[in-house]
Amino acid sequence: MERIPARRSVAVRVARGQRVEVVNTHGQQVVDTWAFATGDPAEWMSMEHSRVHMGRLSPRVGDSLVTNRRRAILTLVEDTSGGVHDTLLAACDRYRYQLLGATEPHDNCTDNLHAALAAEGIALAATPSPLNLFEHTALAADGALAIEPPVATPGSHVTLGAEMDALLVFSACPQDLVPTNGAGLTPTDAHYRLVR
Amino acid sequence: MERIPARRSVAVRVARGQRVEVVNTHGQQVVDTWAFATGDPAEWMSMEHSRVHMGRLSPRVGDSLVTNRRRAILTLVEDTSGGVHDTLLAACDRYRYQLLGATEPHDNCTDNLHAALAAEGIALAATPSPLNLFEHTALAADGALAIEPPVATPGSHVTLGAEMDALLVFSACPQDLVPTNGAGLTPTDAHYRLVR
Numbered sequence: 158m159e160r161i162p163a164r165r166s167v168a169v170r171v172a173r174g175q176r177v178e179v180v181n182t183h184g185q186q187v188v189d190t191w192a193f194a195t196g197d198p199a200e201w202m203s204m205e206h207s208r209v210h211m212g213r214l215s216p217r218v219g220d221s222l223v224t225n226r227r228r229a230i231l232t233l234v235e236d237t238s239g240g241v242h243d244t245l246l247a248a249c250d251r252y253r254y255q256l257l258g259a260t261e262p263h264d265n266c267t268d269n270l271h272a273a274l275a276a277e278g279i280a281l282a283a284t285p286s287p288l289n290l291f292e293h294t295a296l297a298a299d300g301a302l303a304i305e306p307p308v309a310t311p312g313s314h315v316t317l318g319a320e321m322d323a324l325l326v327f328s329a330c331p332q333d334l335v336p337t338n339g340a341g342l343t344p345t346d347a348h349y350r351l352v353r
Numbered sequence: 354m355e356r357i358p359a360r361r362s363v364a365v366r367v368a369r370g371q372r373v374e375v376v377n378t379h380g381q382q383v384v385d386t387w388a389f390a391t392g393d394p395a396e397w398m399s400m401e402h403s404r405v406h407m408g409r410l411s412p413r414v415g416d417s418l419v420t421n422r423r424r425a426i427l428t429l430v431e432d433t434s435g436g437v438h439d440t441l442l443a444a445c446d447r448y449r450y451q452l453l454g455a456t457e458p459h460d461n462c463t464d465n466l467h468a469a470l471a472a473e474g475i476a477l478a479a480t481p482s483p484l485n486l487f488e489h490t491a492l493a494a495d496g497a498l499a500i501e502p503p504v505a506t507p508g509s510h511v512t513l514g515a516e517m518d519a520l521l522v523f524s525a526c527p528q529d530l531v532p533t534n535g536a537g538l539t540p541t542d543a544h545y546r547l548v549r
Contacts, residue, residue: 199478199479203443204401205400205441205442205443205482206443208441208442208443208498209442209443209449209498212497212498212499213495213496213497213498214441214492214496214498215496225443225479225480226448227446227448227449227452228448245401245404245410245441246401246404246405247399247401247402247404247405247421250423252422252423252424253405253423256423282395282478282479283395283421283478283479284421286401286482296410298494299409300409300410300411300492301408301409302404302405302408302409302410303408
């Protein structure tokens with residue numbers, strides 16, 4: 158098992174056909190997830206294109222997420238976490254924490270993404286909206302959204318299958334001002350491993 | 354009244370405090386809408402940031418949409434259309450029509466956006482997810498999404514207030530293969546005017 162350090166990100170290269178297991182080690186940690194086509198990082202996994210493709214808000218086992226060119230890039234092949242994930246909310250960023258009252262610089266998933274990409278020699282002019290694994294966005298009948306603690310249990314996981322060669326970035330979300338990462342407001346490590 | 358030609362786009366510059374009325378002239382036409390901060394087109398209206406800011410899927414009268422830097426850019430100040438708009442679905446693009454079976458090039462909102470920006474001297478490396486005015490995305494309790502004909506009536510409108518100097522792009526969606534623009538599958542003109 159490889160570590161996704163609390164508040165930090167990792168980049169993982171996968172080949173088509175490989176699978177990655179993402180483990181919610183402590184059970185309340187959201188993992189912001191991005192995927193980019195190898196060789197052309199301007200082709201990325203897109204939540205707005207994936208919702209059209211899936212015909213639903215959020216992936217279920219068997220659903221594929223697609224890129225901004227509508228090609229399958231990842232498939233959710235297994236999910237022991239309760240199946241609650243978010244495709245609606247932007248990655249946290251410096252502006253989010255400023256608006257929440259932070260007066261000091263705060264770790265954030267947007268900077269984590271760009272740091273992980275920079276380490277791979279990639280500069281990206283935009284921040285794609287992430288697949289927020291394990292994030293529990295409660296949706297009321299009138300369309301109101303609320304961020305709730307994850308339903309995932311410790312050690313539960315999702316398995317993502319690569320539909321093309323891709324660069325993945327996982328960020329263990331540093332959110333500690335709202336209950337994205339549980340009522341305890343305490344970001345923790347998560348883990349991943351290449352299954353095959 | 355200025356025309357937004359069927360299947361085409363227009364760019365409109367607005368100053369902070371100005372209002373733009375967007376009219377669904379024939380009642381079944383979706384208008385994909387983008388907004389960019391004047392002077393820095395890398396700051397754009399973002400649906401994923403706006404959902405966090407609004408705490409809801411779609412704007413109601415009084416709600417502001419924010420940029421990818423979480424600054425208010427547009428406010429929905431009036432809505433006589435029935436209040437049904439979409440923030441979930443990507444703009445249509447060449448890939449969408451290919452997947453729907455089109456064998457010839459098809460007008461699409463993504464190319465319309467970039468053409469309108471190019472005419473303003475702006476090249477953008479990404480396609481922000483649009484505010485799909487009048488688009489009726491039905492959402493089932495289990496998260497399933499379906500594209501339904503608009504509920505807007507002929508001549509109904511929304512009024513958008515500019516919270517900063519901005520460049521707006523409106524695209525009268527060319528979708529004629531699924532009922533985005535009504536059961537008749539017939540894209541039509543829409544109109545807009547600067548109210549003040």
